[in-house]
Amino acid sequence: MVARQTQLVLAAALIAGSAPGGAFAASTPDVAPLVDRVTWGDTSQSVAEAERLGPERWLKQQLHPSAQAALPAPVQAQIDALRISTTPVAKLVVDMDAQGKAAGKLQDPAERQAAQSAYQKAMYDLRQQAASRSLLRDLYSPNQLQEQMTWFWFNHFNVQADKRDIRAMVGDYEDQAIRPHALGKFKDLLKAADLHPAMLRYLDNDQNAVGHINENYAREILELHTMGVGSGYSQQDVEQMARVLTGVGVSLNPDPPKLKPQQQGFYVRRGLMEFNPARHDFGEKVVLGRKISGTGLSEFESTLDALARQPATAKHISTKLALYFIGDAPPALVDKMSATFLRSDGDIAETLNTLFHSDAFRASLGRKVKDPVHYVVSAVRLAYDGRPIANTGPMRGWIDRLGQSLYGRETPDGYPLEDTAWSGPGQLTAIFELARQIGSGSSGLFKPDGGEDQPAFPQLQNALYYARTKDHLSPQTQTALAQAKSPAEWNTFFLSSPEFLHR
Amino acid sequence: MRRRDFLTATLGLSAAAVTGQAWSAPATDQRFLVIFLRGGYDAVNVVIPTYSDFYYQSRPTIAIARPDPANPNAALPLDNDWSLHPALKDSIYPLWQKKQIAFVPFAGTDDMTRSHFETQDTIELGQLVAGPRDYRSGFMARLAGQLSGSRPIAFTSQPPLTFHGQTAVPNISVASVNKPGVDDRQARLIEQMYKGQALQAAVDEGFAVRDKAYSALAGEMIAANRNAVSPSGFELAARRVARLMKTDYNLAFMDVGGWDTHVNQGGATGVLADRIGQLGRGLAGLADEMGPDVWSKTTVVVLSEFGRTFKENGDKGTDHGHGSVYWVLGGSVRGGRMAGDQVRLAADTLNDRRDLRVLSSYRSICADLVSRRFGLTQANIDRVFPGETLRSFSLT
Numbered sequence: 001m002v003a004r005q006t007q008l009v010l011a012a013a014l015i016a017g018s019a020p021g022g023a024f025a026a027s028t029p030d031v032a033p034l035v036d037r038v039t040w041g042d043t044s045q046s047v048a049e050a051e052r053l054g055p056e057r058w059l060k061q062q063l064h065p066s067a068q069a070a071l072p073a074p075v076q077a078q079i080d081a082l083r084i085s086t087t088p089v090a091k092l093v094v095d096m097d098a099q100g101k102a103a104g105k106l107q108d109p110a111e112r113q114a115a116q117s118a119y120q121k122a123m124y125d126l127r128q129q130a131a132s133r134s135l136l137r138d139l140y141s142p143n144q145l146q147e148q149m150t151w152f153w154f155n156h157f158n159v160q161a162d163k164r165d166i167r168a169m170v171g172d173y174e175d176q177a178i179r180p181h182a183l184g185k186f187k188d189l190l191k192a193a194d195l196h197p198a199m200l201r202y203l204d205n206d207q208n209a210v211g212h213i214n215e216n217y218a219r220e221i222l223e224l225h226t227m228g229v230g231s232g233y234s235q236q237d238v239e240q241m242a243r244v245l246t247g248v249g250v251s252l253n254p255d256p257p258k259l260k261p262q263q264q265g266f267y268v269r270r271g272l273m274e275f276n277p278a279r280h281d282f283g284e285k286v287v288l289g290r291k292i293s294g295t296g297l298s299e300f301e302s303t304l305d306a307l308a309r310q311p312a313t314a315k316h317i318s319t320k321l322a323l324y325f326i327g328d329a330p331p332a333l334v335d336k337m338s339a340t341f342l343r344s345d346g347d348i349a350e351t352l353n354t355l356f357h358s359d360a361f362r363a364s365l366g367r368k369v370k371d372p373v374h375y376v377v378s379a380v381r382l383a384y385d386g387r388p389i390a391n392t393g394p395m396r397g398w399i400d401r402l403g404q405s406l407y408g409r410e411t412p413d414g415y416p417l418e419d420t421a422w423s424g425p426g427q428l429t430a431i432f433e434l435a436r437q438i439g440s441g442s443s444g445l446f447k448p449d450g451g452e453d454q455p456a457f458p459q460l461q462n463a464l465y466y467a468r469t470k471d472h473l474s475p476q477t478q479t480a481l482a483q484a485k486s487p488a489e490w491n492t493f494f495l496s497s498p499e500f501l502h503r
Numbered sequence: 504m505r506r507r508d509f510l511t512a513t514l515g516l517s518a519a520a521v522t523g524q525a526w527s528a529p530a531t532d533q534r535f536l537v538i539f540l541r542g543g544y545d546a547v548n549v550v551i552p553t554y555s556d557f558y559y560q561s562r563p564t565i566a567i568a569r570p571d572p573a574n575p576n577a578a579l580p581l582d583n584d585w586s587l588h589p590a591l592k593d594s595i596y597p598l599w600q601k602k603q604i605a606f607v608p609f610a611g612t613d614d615m616t617r618s619h620f621e622t623q624d625t626i627e628l629g630q631l632v633a634g635p636r637d638y639r640s641g642f643m644a645r646l647a648g649q650l651s652g653s654r655p656i657a658f659t660s661q662p663p664l665t666f667h668g669q670t671a672v673p674n675i676s677v678a679s680v681n682k683p684g685v686d687d688r689q690a691r692l693i694e695q696m697y698k699g700q701a702l703q704a705a706v707d708e709g710f711a712v713r714d715k716a717y718s719a720l721a722g723e724m725i726a727a728n729r730n731a732v733s734p735s736g737f738e739l740a741a742r743r744v745a746r747l748m749k750t751d752y753n754l755a756f757m758d759v760g761g762w763d764t765h766v767n768q769g770g771a772t773g774v775l776a777d778r779i780g781q782l783g784r785g786l787a788g789l790a791d792e793m794g795p796d797v798w799s800k801t802t803v804v805v806l807s808e809f810g811r812t813f814k815e816n817g818d819k820g821t822d823h824g825h826g827s828v829y830w831v832l833g834g835s836v837r838g839g840r841m842a843g844d845q846v847r848l849a850a851d852t853l854n855d856r857r858d859l860r861v862l863s864s865y866r867s868i869c870a871d872l873v874s875r876r877f878g879l880t881q882a883n884i885d886r887v888f889p890g891e892t893l894r895s896f897s898l899t
Binding site for chain 2: 501
C-alpha cells in the first residue's frame with residue numbers, strides 16, 4: 001500500500017521533473033546531502049551507489065536491507081576473530097562469572113589481586129569488542145541505515161555496560177536483541193530488548209519479586225520504552241506493571257530452581273533469561289484498564305504487545321525518530337508518522353519512509369548538528385574513503401572525549417537527540433581539538449593490536465571533495481581553508497567547518 | 504512561559520525604560536551556584552528525622568542510628584528533630600556549627616510524574632508545571648538576563664537545559680582541562696568560518712572560556728604538588744569551580760549524578776554514604792578554595808529532582824518519591840538551622856502515603872535567595888519565575 005503510493009508519487013515527480021509531494025526525483029541534482037543523512041556519512045562509494053540506483057531505489061534498499069550484504073573481507077575477519085563472535089553469550093557470562101568468583105577465593109593477596117585485575121581486563125575487553133564491532137559496521141556496512149538505527153534503538157533501550165556483569169552481555173544485546181529488529185516491527189524489538197538479560201540486570205528487574213517489589217523497570221518501560229511521560233498512565237499503572245514483571249530475571253545456573261509441581265509448567269528459560277514462577281505475583285492486575293490474569297511470563301509479553309499498539313507509543317517513537325533524523329519534531333510530521341506506525345502494526349521502516357518523504361526532512365538536509373558518534377564515524381569514513389582501518393581504539397577514545405561513549409550512558413533515557421545538547425561552547429572547542437587530532441595523522445587507526453602501524457594519512461581533499469563538496473562551501477570556509485599552511489592544518493579547518501559539523 | 508511572551512515582556516519594559524538594561528539589577532560581586540544532584544538523592548537518609556519512630560519503622564535495614572557520641576555510625580545532631588549523616592562529619596558538620604549551612608526539608612516541585620527526566624527538566628526550566636513548556640528558556644538563563652554584569656557558566660560537559668536561552672552560555676567540563684592544541688591563529692580562523700552562522704556565539708564563547716579556564720587553573724599543578732594528596736573526583740571539580748568563580752564567573756550551575764539508589768543503598772556506610780561523603784568533601788573544598796572573603800559573597804544551593812519513598816523497598820533501596828531536603832550554604836548564609844515549613848512525619852502526613860510532601864518549592868527558595876543577593880525586585884522575579892510571589896525563608 002505504502003510502497004504503491006511511493007511509486008505513484010515518484011512517477012509524478014519524474015513527469016514533473018521536480019520533487020513535489022515529498023518523493024526524491026530520480027534526477028536529483030545532488031544525492032550527497034541525502035546520503036550523508038541516511039548513512040553514517042558520505043563516502044565516494046556510498047554517493048556513487050545512490051546515484052547509480054537513483055534516490056528512491058537506494059532509499060528502499062536502505063529501508064529493506066538484504067541479509068547478504070557483506071562487509072569487506074578484512075573487516076569481517078577482524079570481527080570473526082573477536083571472543084564475542086566465537087563464544088555464545090550464555091557461555092561467556094557463565095565463564096566470566098566463574099573467573100571472577102575463582103579470583104575472589106584466592107588466599108594469597110598478590111595472586112588474588114592479579115587474578116581480579118585479569119578478570120576486570122577481560123570484562124573490559126568484552127565491552128570494547130562489542131564497541132569495535134559496532135563501529136566497524138558503522139564504517140563499512142552497506143546497510144548503513146540499519147546500523148544507524150541500531151545505534152538509535154540501543155540508545156532508546158539504553159543499558160550501561162559497567163553495571164554488574166553487563167559488559168559480558170552488551171555485545172549480544174546489540175547484536176541479537178536490537179540489530180535484527182532495527183527496521184522491523186516495533187513490538188518485536190520491544191520484546192527482544194525488554195526480555196534481554198542485559199536490560200533485566202540494568203533496571204534491576206532480576207531483583208523484582210512478589211513481596212519484594214521494585215518498580216524501577218515498570219516505570220521506565222512506560223515512560224521511556226513505550227508511551228512516554230505524561231501520556232496517560234498513572235502511579236497505579238506503574239505499581240500494577242511492576243507486579244506483572246515479578247519473576248522475570250537472569251539465571252547463570254544451568255539447572256532450573258526447585259519448584260512446586262503446580263508451578264513447574266510456568267517455568268521459562270531462554271538462554272540466560274529466566275522466568276521463575278516462585279518469584280511471580282500471580283494475582284490479577286490492571287494496567288491501563290486492561291485486566292491481566294495470572295498466566296506467568298505471557299502477562300509481560302502480552303502487555304508489551306498492548307503497549308506497542310498504544311497511540312501514545314506511536315507518537316513517542318515518531319517524535320524521537322524525527323528528532324534523531326531532522327533535529328526537530330513538527331507536530332504535523334509526528335502525526336503523519338504516528339498514523340503510519342499505527343496502520344502498519346508498528347513497522348519501523350514504513351514509519352521512516354513517511355519521515356524521509358516529508359518536506360521537513362528535505363528542508364533539514366545539511367542542517368542537523370552531528371552528535372559525537374556521527375562526527376567521529378563520518379570523519380573516519382571520509383578521511384580514508386573505504387580503506388578499512390585496523391583498530392577502532394582511537395575512535396572509541398575520541399567518542400569518549402566528546403561525551404557519547406558507546407554503552408556508557410548511565411541513565412536509561414539514553415543520550416539526548418536535540419542539536420542543542422551537542423553544540424554548546426564547551427562541546428565545540430572539544431570538537432575543534434579533535435578535528436586537529438583526526439586531521440593531523442592516522443593516530444593509530446591502522447595499527448592492529450600488537451601489530452605494525454601501516455602508513456596512512458587522512459585524505460579529505462579527495463575525489464568526492466572536488467566533485468561534490470568544494471562548490472558548496474561558504475566563502476568564509478573557503479577563505480579559512482585557503483590560509484592553511486599544511487595538509488594537516490587544512491584538514492583541521494575542514495573538520496572544524498560548519499559544513500562538516502552538520503549533516 | 505512561551506518564548507514569545509518572554510520577548511514581549513522584555514521589549515515592553517525596554518520601551519518604557521530609557522535603555523535596554525535600565526531595568527536590570529545593579530552589578531554586584533555576589534556569586535550564586537546551583538548544584539543539581541541528578542537521580543533523586545535519598546534525602547531522609549542524609550538529613551535524617553531522627554526524632555521519628557515512624558522513620559525507623561519504615562526503614563528497618565537502612566536507617567541511620569540516632570545520635571550517640573559513642574557510636575561512630577550514628578547520625579550527628581542538628582537540632583532536636585533532625586540529624587546529619589555521619590559521612591559528613593568532617594566536611595558539612597563543621598559548616599553547620601559555623602552556621603554557614605541551612606537545610607530546607609519538604610522541598611521540591613509540584614511535578615508528580617516521579618520521572619527523573621521530566622522532573623529535572625521541570626526544575627531546570629523553572630516554569631509553571633501547568634501549561635506548555637518552552638524548552639528554550641531555562642531559569643538560570645532568565646536570571647542571567649535580569650542581572651547586569653552577570654557572567655554565567657555551566658560546569659557541565661554538555662550545556663544544561665537551565666541555561667537555554669537567547670545567548671550562548673559557556674560550558675566547560677572542569678574534570679578535564681588541558682593545554683589547548685588549537686593555537687590562537689587557528690582559533691581565529693575557525694571563528695571566521697562561523698561568522699553569521701547559528702553557532703557563531705557558541706564558537707566564540709567556547710574559545711574564550713577555554714583560554715580563561717586554562718589560565719585560571721595553570722597554577723593548580725604547582726599548588727597541588729605541595730599537598731601530600733591531591734584531590735580527585737568531585738572535590739577536584741569543586742575546587743576548580745571555586746577558582747573560576749573567584750576570578751571570572753558569578754552565576755553557575757553544575758551537576759553530580761549517581762543518586763538513583765533502588766538497590767542495596769547502604770546505611771551509615773555503603774554506596775550512598777560514599778557518594779554523600781564525596782559531595783561533602785567537595786563542598787567543604789569549594790569553601791576552602793574560595794577563601795573567607797569570596798565565600799562570604801557566595802551562595803550555593805544543592806537540590807535534586809525528588810526525594811525517595813519514605814519506606815525502603817524490597818531490595819534494601821528506595822524508589823522514586825516526592826519531597827526532598829535542599830541545602831543552602833555560603834559564608835554569610837543564616838545557617839545552623841532548618842528553614843521552611845515542616846510537618847510531623849507520620850503515615851497520614853506523607854504525600855500519597857508514600858513520600859515527603861513538598862511545602863517549599865525550589866522556585867520560591869531560589870527566588871528569595873537571588874532577590875536578596877542580587878537586589879532583585881518582584882518585577883525581576885516575575886521574569887525569572889513567572890507566577891512566583893516572593894516570600895522569605897530568612898536564609899540571608
